[in-house]
Amino acid sequence: MPIPESGAFSEPSQGPLVEARGLSHERDGRRVMHIGDWHLAAGAHALLLGPSGSGKTTFINIVTGLLTPSHGSIRIAGQEMSALPPAGRDALRRQTIGLVFQTLRLIPALSVTANLALAQKLALGRVDTAEIERLIGRVGLAHRAQARPRQLSQGEGQRAAIARALVTRPRLVVADEPTSALDDRNAAAMIDLMFEAADTTGATLLVATHDGRIAPRFANRLDLVAPAAGVAS
Amino acid sequence: MIGLSLAYLRDRALNTALNIILLALGVASLVILLLFSAQLEDRFDRDAQGIDMVVGAKGSPLQLILSSVYHVDIPTGNVPLGTVDLLRRQLGVAEAIPLALGDNFRGYRIVGTEPAYPALLGATLADGRMYQQKMEAVIGAEVAAGTGAGLGQRFIGGHGLSSSENGPKHNEAPFMVVGRLKPTGTVIDRLILTRIDSVWAVHGIEAPHEHEDGEHDHDHDAKGEEHEHEDHDHAALPAGHEGETAEEHAAHLRPAEVTAVLVRFNSPIAAVRLPGFINRQTDLQSAVPAVEISRLLALVGVGLDAVRAFAVLLMITAGLSIFVALLTALKEREGDMAMLRVIGASRAAIIGQVASEGLILAAAGTALGLALGHGVIALAAANFRQLQQLGLDGFSVHPGEALIAGAALAIGLIAALIPAFRVLKSDIAETLANAR
Ligand SMILES: Nc1ncnc2c1ncn2[C@@H]1O[C@H](COP(=O)(O)OP(=O)(O)OP(=O)(O)O)[C@@H](O)[C@H]1O
Ligand SMILES: [Mg+2]
Numbered sequence: 001m002p003i004p005e006s007g008a009f010s011e012p013s014q015g016p017l018v019e020a021r022g023l024s025h026e027r028d029g030r031r032v033m034h035i036g037d038w039h040l041a042a043g044a045h046a047l048l049l050g051p052s053g054s055g056k057t058t059f060i061n062i063v064t065g066l067l068t069p070s071h072g073s074i075r076i077a078g079q080e081m082s083a084l085p086p087a088g089r090d091a092l093r094r095q096t097i098g099l100v101f102q103t104l105r106l107i108p109a110l111s112v113t114a115n116l117a118l119a120q121k122l123a124l125g126r127v128d129t130a131e132i133e134r135l136i137g138r139v140g141l142a143h144r145a146q147a148r149p150r151q152l153s154q155g156e157g158q159r160a161a162i163a164r165a166l167v168t169r170p171r172l173v174v175a176d177e178p179t180s181a182l183d184d185r186n187a188a189a190m191i192d193l194m195f196e197a198a199d200t201t202g203a204t205l206l207v208a209t210h211d212g213r214i215a216p217r218f219a220n221r222l223d224l225v226a227p228a229a230g231v232a233s
Numbered sequence: 234m235i236g237l238s239l240a241y242l243r244d245r246a247l248n249t250a251l252n253i254i255l256l257a258l259g260v261a262s263l264v265i266l267l268l269f270s271a272q273l274e275d276r277f278d279r280d281a282q283g284i285d286m287v288v289g290a291k292g293s294p295l296q297l298i299l300s301s302v303y304h305v306d307i308p309t310g311n312v313p314l315g316t317v318d319l320l321r322r323q324l325g326v327a328e329a330i331p332l333a334l335g336d337n338f339r340g341y342r343i344v345g346t347e348p349a350y351p352a353l354l355g356a357t358l359a360d361g362r363m364y365q366q367k368m369e370a371v372i373g374a375e376v377a378a379g380t381g382a383g384l385g386q387r388f389i390g391g392h393g394l395s396s397s398e399n400g401p402k403h404n405e406a407p408f409m410v411v412g413r414l415k416p417t418g419t420v421i422d423r424l425i426l427t428r429i430d431s432v433w434a435v436h437g438i439e440a441p442h443e444h445e446d447g448e449h450d451h452d453h454d455a456k457g458e459e460h461e462h463e464d465h466d467h468a469a470l471p472a473g474h475e476g477e478t479a480e481e482h483a484a485h486l487r488p489a490e491v492t493a494v495l496v497r498f499n500s501p502i503a504a505v506r507l508p509g510f511i512n513r514q515t516d517l518q519s520a521v522p523a524v525e526i527s528r529l530l531a532l533v534g535v536g537l538d539a540v541r542a543f544a545v546l547l548m549i550t551a552g553l554s555i556f557v558a559l560l561t562a563l564k565e566r567e568g569d570m571a572m573l574r575v576i577g578a579s580r581a582a583i584i585g586q587v588a589s590e591g592l593i594l595a596a597a598g599t600a601l602g603l604a605l606g607h608g609v610i611a612l613a614a615a616n617f618r619q620l621q622q623l624g625l626d627g628f629s630v631h632p633g634e635a636l637i638a639g640a641a642l643a644i645g646l647i648a649a650l651i652p653a654f655r656v657l658k659s660d661i662a663e664t665l666a667n668a669r
Binding site for chain 1: 236237240241243244568569572573574575576577578579582661662665666
């Protein structure tokens with residue numbers, strides 16, 4: 001699967017897209033997340049599976065540079081996220097990562113199209129209307145393109161959020177519990193959509209969930225266990 | 234990001250509208266006050282240009298100034314014509330111009346004076362010529378526009394200084410327009426100028442002697458002249474006309490009298506010496522326009538200050554209201570902002586977005602307030618003749634408005650930046666977790 005150009009950050013990345021070395025995180029002297037050594041190669045969609053409280057969100061916050069790990073390091077597209085200054089993290093995140101949140105994370109005052117346009121403007125500094133239309137059509141929202149997020153159904157909103165994450169053509173799409181609120185059929189449809197959409201833009205998926213239903217869909221799995229004991233991999 | 238700010242503002246349209254209106258009211262009040270006081274002062278200065286002192290009958294000095302310099306109040310009384318020459322003989326007096334008031338035509342005052350008066354106020358002829366013969370008149374630009382009078386037009390003055398439907402008319406003595414003045418932006422635009430003896434003639438008073446250029450002897454031999462019309466006979470009926478107030482009657486000219494004398498000095502010593510000398514040593518009263526007007530403005534100023542304080546309060550209230558509105562809106566939007574940061578908005582961009590929201594509110598309120606302020610002044614001037622005569626003009630812009638606009642924008646900006654920085658200080662990861 002070819003990796004498309006993505007903004008200015010198209011360093012030749014022969015290495016893995018995500019690379020964790022001795023990674024773990026402590027909060028108030030308590031270990032809340034432990035990964036150790038792990039890497040995610042481009043195109044190898046991965047599932048981060050673990051029970052509630054096992055540190056999935058903590059790991060995602062570290063991957064996206066919102067949190068600095070207490071131990072170890074994390075490299076994103078060859079750059080060490082945890083060593084970068086705040087502005088550098090912002091830039092790396094902006095140019096490499098698309099995020100899908102568990103709940104609706106669209107600007108309520110803007111239409112679906114305007115939300116996508118804003119994301120493009122922020123990440124790429126330009127708006128590609130054709131790409132926006134293509135993606136909205138791809139997630140089956142062409143007829144709702146001008147609707148406000150609060151006028152969308154839960155499923156429509158999530159599809160819009162996926163489109164928003166992909167519209168900047170990120171190399172890595174990170175999703176935190178995208179299916180936990182959905183019924184079986186919608187959860188399956190959601191994962192289908194993410195795979196298909198990621199493949200059309202050449203993105204690599206990293207999906208965190210405690211939702212066992214979608215586990216079989218991923219070949220690449222990283223299991224987290226609840227703290228106290230436990231090393232995963 | 235401006236688009237996003239507009240979208241957020243549109244999303245809470247009612248709140249936005251209320252804040253804009255609140256700020257607009259504050260701005261409008263300040264603009265109205267500013268324009269009102271500035272235009273009034275400007276008008277006062279322009280009308281009094283070159284007039285260092287006014288000499289008239291004893292009474293209120295302010296009334297003397299208002300009646301003879303601004304033509305808004307009734308005169309304090311009359312002084313003998315000889316006063317003019319007396320003043321002209323004084324050292325340091327450059328000019329002494331007599332004014333004879335008493336009549337009006339459709340509310341425009343008829344002023345008996347010398348051509349030096351329009352010259353003093355910088356008025357020049359638009360067409361026609363300066364009056365030379367008795368009963369010839371030169372009219373100001375506003376008089377020409379208001380009455381439609383052209384050259385050669387004859388008209389009859391009504392008695393008194395303001396028009397009234399049932400006031401007595403001087404039917405027998407028609408004036409003739411021989412010249413019209415260019416607009417000057419001073420009180421002269423609203424005056425009808427004629428020779429002093431024309432005014433006397435209207436009142437049945439013969440001039441002491443016939444002179445061509447208005448220089449008069451000061452032996453008062455005109456007293457007891459016969460009066461030519463029955464309904465207006467001062468000597469026979471000193472008690473005055475029916476329908477006249479006692480004050481109006483006090484303004485009646487008797488033989489060889491003028492209402493006031495405008496004086497221009499050419500030496501500062503005269504300015505120091507003469508006013509006091511006149512007040513102490515004669516039956517006359519002197520008043521200095523600058524002194525009386527600053528006294529008047531100080532008096533009015535106390536009232537204006539109170540209104541100004543209220544307007545400032547209104548603007549601060551508007552600022553607080555914008556502050557509260559943005560604070561609540563941003564609190565609801567903490568999740569949005571964290572997400573914006575995650576999808577690539579820099580801190581500066583977030584601050585810029587919130588600041589532009591406050592600025593857009595403030596700018597809209599300011600623009601509306603400026604329009605409202607000018608509109609109110611224009612409307613007031615259009616509907617109240619007195620205000621228009623005072624020189625109120627809704628379409629002139631005062632540099633102080635930039636200051637008001639700047640203050641309003643600053644209020645909007647500060648009201649926006651405080652909550653913006655508050656939000657930025659919070660931890661994005663935590664905000665995202667909490668907003669979930
Ligand atoms: N801000 C915080 N302060 C202290 N402890 C925290 C904080 N955030 C998370 N934790 C702790 O860190 C551990 C891991 O939390 P995390 O949110 O990563 O779990 P998770 O796997 O995402 O759980 P879930 O599936 O319920 O979302 C938990 O024990 C949690 O209590
Ligand atoms: Mg979680």
